[in-house]
Amino acid sequence: MLEKFRDTQFYKSIFRGGGVPKSRRQRMMVVLNSVFLHLHPVRLPKHAVKLKFTWCMGGLTFFLFLIETISGILLMFYYRPTIEYAYTDIIDLAEQVPFGIMREIHRWGAHAMVITVWLHMFRVFMTGSYKPPREFNWAVGVILLLLTLLLSFTGYLLPWDQLAIWAITVGSNMARATPFFGYEGPGASLLAIGDINFITMASDARFALIGGRFMGEAALLRFYVLHCIGLPFIIMIFMAIHFWRIRKDGGISTPV
Amino acid sequence: MTETKTKKSVTKPASQRPPAALGKAKTADEITRRSFFSWLSIGWVAFIAATGSFFTMMLRFFFPNVLFEPVQTFRAGYPEDYTIGEVDLRWKDKYGVWLVRNEEGIYALSTVCTHLGCTPNWLGLEQKFKCPCHGSGFYKTGINFEGPAPRPLERYKITLADDGQIIVDKTMVYQKEKNQWNNSEAFLKV
Numbered sequence: 001m002l003e004k005f006r007d008t009q010f011y012k013s014i015f016r017g018g019g020v021p022k023s024r025r026q027r028m029m030v031v032l033n034s035v036f037l038h039l040h041p042v043r044l045p046k047h048a049v050k051l052k053f054t055w056c057m058g059g060l061t062f063f064l065f066l067i068e069t070i071s072g073i074l075l076m077f078y079y080r081p082t083i084e085y086a087y088t089d090i091i092d093l094a095e096q097v098p099f100g101i102m103r104e105i106h107r108w109g110a111h112a113m114v115i116t117v118w119l120h121m122f123r124v125f126m127t128g129s130y131k132p133p134r135e136f137n138w139a140v141g142v143i144l145l146l147l148t149l150l151l152s153f154t155g156y157l158l159p160w161d162q163l164a165i166w167a168i169t170v171g172s173n174m175a176r177a178t179p180f181f182g183y184e185g186p187g188a189s190l191l192a193i194g195d196i197n198f199i200t201m202a203s204d205a206r207f208a209l210i211g212g213r214f215m216g217e218a219a220l221l222r223f224y225v226l227h228c229i230g231l232p233f234i235i236m237i238f239m240a241i242h243f244w245r246i247r248k249d250g251g252i253s254t255p256v
Numbered sequence: 257m258t259e260t261k262t263k264k265s266v267t268k269p270a271s272q273r274p275p276a277a278l279g280k281a282k283t284a285d286e287i288t289r290r291s292f293f294s295w296l297s298i299g300w301v302a303f304i305a306a307t308g309s310f311f312t313m314m315l316r317f318f319f320p321n322v323l324f325e326p327v328q329t330f331r332a333g334y335p336e337d338y339t340i341g342e343v344d345l346r347w348k349d350k351y352g353v354w355l356v357r358n359e360e361g362i363y364a365l366s367t368v369c370t371h372l373g374c375t376p377n378w379l380g381l382e383q384k385f386k387c388p389c390h391g392s393g394f395y396k397t398g399i400n401f402e403g404p405a406p407r408p409l410e411r412y413k414i415t416l417a418d419d420g421q422i423i424v425d426k427t428m429v430y431q432k433e434k435n436q437w438n439n440s441e442a443f444l445k446v
Contacts, residue, residue: 166374166389169372169373169374170372170373170374170389173372173373202323203319207319208318208319211318211320212323212325213323213325214325214352216324216325217324218320218323218324
């Protein structure tokens, strides 16, 4: 029955190559011909699926990313990033909207994702999987770690409660000390002509980040756009590279 | 192959021959190797210039010309409205300023903690500003004495308008550690 279905034009037009894979080569081509599967290695060594070796932390991180994406999109249907509504919309999501747990899923998923990213990094380090030819993929992984932390940071502000506002105030104040481009940073006074400073409170790195001199509506909107579109877009590009490089670098590293 | 080579070197010595003209008669609308590369480089330069200017636009785009923030200069009533020896909290929420009056006059303290930018609370009983984030403490003058804050609170420019009202200008900042509190505009003598 299934085999018959696989021989139809309908099936073959969707799954390139089509038909029932009859040889090893054809089985391999099934993976290589799918846009989703081709990121994944065509063959896995036995040890690669052992929980003891991988802890499945990379896979869990990706799973949590998918949960964050889906629950995040759902939250976007109710949340409005304005000073007037942001906080009450979060309350509304928790108390009135069906399945108020959705926001908690997103929040705890985010915490868990940061933890699994660290553990994945720890595992890769302890198994020596960062060594050549995988050194580039380690670098990509560090970028992914950074993007994960930035996603956490930008998401932190969105509930617009006291904790959020002051945490982001404190966090974004670090940008003041950016070398050259932060108005309290080293070298900022060098970027000046005579008495006119180019790097001031209204033109430095922190200003670009929060869209104003103080934490306000502009900061909320900027963080919202970064959190929902900007950073996910960038992280997905790096994730694709990360997964694809695992295959290209010879799959998961082998225990010594 | 060798045959053609010898044939050409007879017509012209190799050193004088442009490579693009090898074995071909030039016509007016023909693309030579040389013109191809010059157009190619013009194309690349144009492409890089367009991309570069777009990225510049993108960067500038993040710096709006108009900010929808509270105004930086405000009128704060008359000096008589403020009691000697008290920290006045009425402008704290709206403008982020404490007006403090002592025997000699009035000064405008910034409510931004010099540690990491939270807003301290004025504790009247203990006569100090205490930051809830990391516990920095400041005297009524704004000078730090406990907690992680590395320097005193900043003061703003404070002057009198023609009608006798106090004007606080937050764009002018005076820092104690730079000896700017001695500036006449950092303190309003009453």
